[in-house]
Amino acid sequence: MSADVGRAARLASAGREFNWAWRALAEVIDPELGLDIVSLGLVYDVVREGDRLVVAMTLTTPGCPASETLPAMARAALVEAGPQGTDPDVRLVWSPPWDLSMIDEVAAARAGLRVRR
Secondary structure: OOHHHHHHHHHHHHOHHHHHHHHHHOOOEOOOOOOEOOOOOOEEEEEEEOOEEEEEEOOOOOOOOOOOHHHHHHHHHHHHHOOOOOOOEEEEOOOOOOOHHHOOHHHHHHOOOOOOO
């Protein structure tokens, strides 16, 4: 499955309840790569656990220089875009490990990257 299809499937499966969250996360730009974290494939899931919005995301590498910055930026974007009182839990996960095939094709082309699928 291509990253574009994967991204579309994630968005479709999220349903309308979390569209606002995916849109907010798509505004978070990785400072090193200049692409948004959704297009990069760094956001794996957005779900509700009880009354809390939970985001599972990863980084390009465990030693990523943005390891503290990106999750904080994601959380801030969700707080700003969400209903009043939104208190999201942004969790870093390492499985599956991120790789270049997770970038959506349009974003990769915009960044001048050739991604093998």
